[in-house]
Amino acid sequence: MKDRLTIAAVSALLFTAGCNLPQSTLHPAGRASGILAQLGWIVYILFGATAFIMWILLAWACTRKKGSLETHEPWHEGGGQPWILIGGFAIPFVVLCSLFVLAMERMSEFPVHQHHEVTPEIEVIGHQWWWEVHYLSGGPSEQFVTANEIHIPVGRPIDILLESHDVIHSFWVPALHGKVDLIPGQANYIRVEADHAGEFPGQCGEFCGMQHAHMRLLVVAQSPQDYDAWRQAQLKPAAVPQNEEALHGQEVFNNAACALCHSIRGTVAQGKVAPDLTHLASRKMIAANSYVNNKANLEAWVVHAQSLKPGAEMPNITAFNGKDTRALVAYLQGLK
Numbered sequence: 001m002k003d004r005l006t007i008a009a010v011s012a013l014l015f016t017a018g019c020n021l022p023q024s025t026l027h028p029a030g031r032a033s034g035i036l037a038q039l040g041w042i043v044y045i046l047f048g049a050t051a052f053i054m055w056i057l058l059a060w061a062c063t064r065k066k067g068s069l070e071t072h073e074p075w076h077e078g079g080g081q082p083w084i085l086i087g088g089f090a091i092p093f094v095v096l097c098s099l100f101v102l103a104m105e106r107m108s109e110f111p112v113h114q115h116h117e118v119t120p121e122i123e124v125i126g127h128q129w130w131w132e133v134h135y136l137s138g139g140p141s142e143q144f145v146t147a148n149e150i151h152i153p154v155g156r157p158i159d160i161l162l163e164s165h166d167v168i169h170s171f172w173v174p175a176l177h178g179k180v181d182l183i184p185g186q187a188n189y190i191r192v193e194a195d196h197a198g199e200f201p202g203q204c205g206e207f208c209g210m211q212h213a214h215m216r217l218l219v220v221a222q223s224p225q226d227y228d229a230w231r232q233a234q235l236k237p238a239a240v241p242q243n244e245e246a247l248h249g250q251e252v253f254n255n256a257a258c259a260l261c262h263s264i265r266g267t268v269a270q271g272k273v274a275p276d277l278t279h280l281a282s283r284k285m286i287a288a289n290s291y292v293n294n295k296a297n298l299e300a301w302v303v304h305a306q307s308l309k310p311g312a313e314m315p316n317i318t319a320f321n322g323k324d325t326r327a328l329v330a331y332l333q334g335l336k
């Protein structure tokens with residue numbers, strides 16, 4: 001009995017805690033996710049009530065008078081038939097049809113774009129296993145590239161173009177919208193809008209290989225002023241190393257394979273196959289939003305990426321000595 005109570009208490013705790021997690025679909029922060037949450041609640045309550053009634057009926061059927069099949073009335077002579085027709089067909093038919101129509105009606109409010117109809121502000125390209133993010137608005141001098149952390153202004157719909165260069169991924173930030181897939185060779189769109197400032201984590205919603213679970217992202221919704229300030233900072237080339245150690249770190253970066261894969265704008269590092277690191281230090285997380293962006297994790301990532309994210313394209317780099325590794329990380333941490 002005590003065990004059962006403990007299990008019930010833990011389940012209830014997990015359930016309520018689950019509802020408060022940042023990736024809960026029941027805590028919408030935008031119009032689209034609001035519609036989805038509303039539909040979710042309707043289905044949840046309706047099916048909860050159905051399950052409750054079914055259990056009551058089942059309990060009633062189990063406890064009412066016993067007997068054998070011979071003493072039981074045949075099903076077509078009174079008794080069972082109306083239950084099957086009404087409870088088994090009529091009610092489910094009405095309920096499921098109503099839900100279908102309601103869902104179609106509400107979801108028709110989400111725009112479905114064709115290529116020529118929309119000018120996306122952001123392009124997101126899915127990679128195994130990270131997100132390449134291009135800010136497209138304005139002329140070439142106002143465009144920039146970043147990775148895994150997407151900033152948007154509050155209160156304005158933002159159209160995002162979704163593409164993939166390898167396999168199918170799915171863009172999913174539960175607080176803002178449902179999932180839309182990134183499919184190689186096809187342009188898909190999603191329109192997100194945040195109604196208040198905040199950080200909304202998301203992740204790839206389509207199994208895409210070994211590190212699918214570490215293909216996470218963060219949407220940061222900011223007031224228009226903060227967003228503009230962020231944009232201006234992102235547009236700048238990378239910060240110049242401020243001390244001897246960071247300067248040495250830059251040499252290490254540029255003389256090793258790092259610069260062949262990663263870009264740091266304003267330097268010779270122009271690799272295009274890995275995340276852009278121009279303003280790496282301004283991002284909260286590393287490894288596709290999987291680990292906090294701090295010194296220890298950066299060092300671990302450089303030396304042992306394959307332990308933190310087995311199968312990722314980032315190799316273990318064991319060629320540097322301790323001094324080089326620390327200098328490299330000092331350089332990366334200066335990329336504000």
Ligand code: CUA
Pocket residue numbers: 126127129168169170204205206207208209212213215
């Ligand atoms: Cu990308 Cu799952």
